[in-house]
Amino acid sequence: MRAVVDTNVAVTANGKSPQASLLCRKVCIERILQLEQNGKIVLDDSWLVLREYKDNLSESGQPGVGDNFLLWVLQNWKNPNASELHTLARDMDHPEDLLAFPVDPDLVDFDRNDRKFAALAIVSDAPVWNAVDPDWWEFHAALQRNGIQVEFLCSDFIAAQN
Numbered sequence: 001m002r003a004v005v006d007t008n009v010a011v012t013a014n015g016k017s018p019q020a021s022l023l024c025r026k027v028c029i030e031r032i033l034q035l036e037q038n039g040k041i042v043l044d045d046s047w048l049v050l051r052e053y054k055d056n057l058s059e060s061g062q063p064g065v066g067d068n069f070l071l072w073v074l075q076n077w078k079n080p081n082a083s084e085l086h087t088l089a090r091d092m093d094h095p096e097d098l099l100a101f102p103v104d105p106d107l108v109d110f111d112r113n114d115r116k117f118a119a120l121a122i123v124s125d126a127p128v129w130n131a132v133d134p135d136w137w138e139f140h141a142a143l144q145r146n147g148i149q150v151e152f153l154c155s156d157f158i159a160a161q162n
Contacts, residue, residue: 001034001035001038001039001040002039002040002041002042002084002124002126002127003031003035003039003040003041003042003126003127003128003129003151004042004049004117004120004121004124004126004127004128004129005032005035005041005042005069005128005129006114006117006128006129006130006131006133006136007049007052007053007056007057008130008131008132008133009028009031009032009066009129009130009131009153010028010032010053010056010057010065010066010067010069010070011056011057011066011131012024012025012028012066012131012132012154013025013028013029013032013064013065013066013069014057014063014064014065014066014067015064016064016066017131017132019132019157020131020132020154020157021154021156021157023154023156024131024132024153024154024156024157027131027153027154028065028066028131028153028154029065031129031153032065032066032069033065036069036072036082039082040081040082040083040084041073041076041077041082041083041084042083042084042086042120042121042124042126043073043077043083043084043085043086043120044085044086044087044088044116044119044120045085045086045087045088046087046088048088048116049116049117049120050073050074050077052113052116053069053070053073054070057069057070058070059071059074084124084126086120086123086124087123088100088116088119088120088123096112098115098116098119099119100119100120100122100123101115101118101119101122102118102122102146102147102148104142104145104146106139106141106142106145107139107142107143107146109139110135110139110142110143111133111135114133114135114136118143118148121147121148121149121150122146122147122148127149127150127151128148128149128150128151129150129151129153130150130151130152130153131153131154131157132154132157136150136152137152137158
């Protein structure tokens with residue numbers, strides 16, 4: 001099991017996503033624990049993802065599973081048995097843009113903060129895990145058309161989006 005994990009999965013596992021059901025939180029907790037035990041987290045080598053994790057989770061590992069996940073990632077980001085590092089090249093003229101993110105008119109309005117996850121999915125061929133971020137659902141068809149697989153962990157949340 002390998003995955004690019006959107007921050008909202010760990011935040012949901014912590015119980016900090018009011019839009020998430022208890023079932024959604026349970027699924028996020030289970031998937032994070034499975035990844036830690038049997039999988040690999042897909043990260044970028046310039047810490048774009050890790051910085052976002054650190055901004056939204058507690059490095060102390062408390063009080064939730066999402067915080068423990070951050071601690072696990074920080075302890076294992078260089079461990080090839082637990083993580084996979086990829087380089088995300090930047091556009092020289094627009095350093096905030098990642099070259100791996102698709103140039104597609106249907107993705108122009110896709111959240112700039114989430115583009116690092118999508119770019120990682122492309123360069124690694126790993127799925128992005130999403131819990132409760134509606135952008136992933138709103139742009140699902142365009143993302144899929146561009147080779148980005150998204151695993152929606154919270155089917156009840158997705159059903160509410162339709």
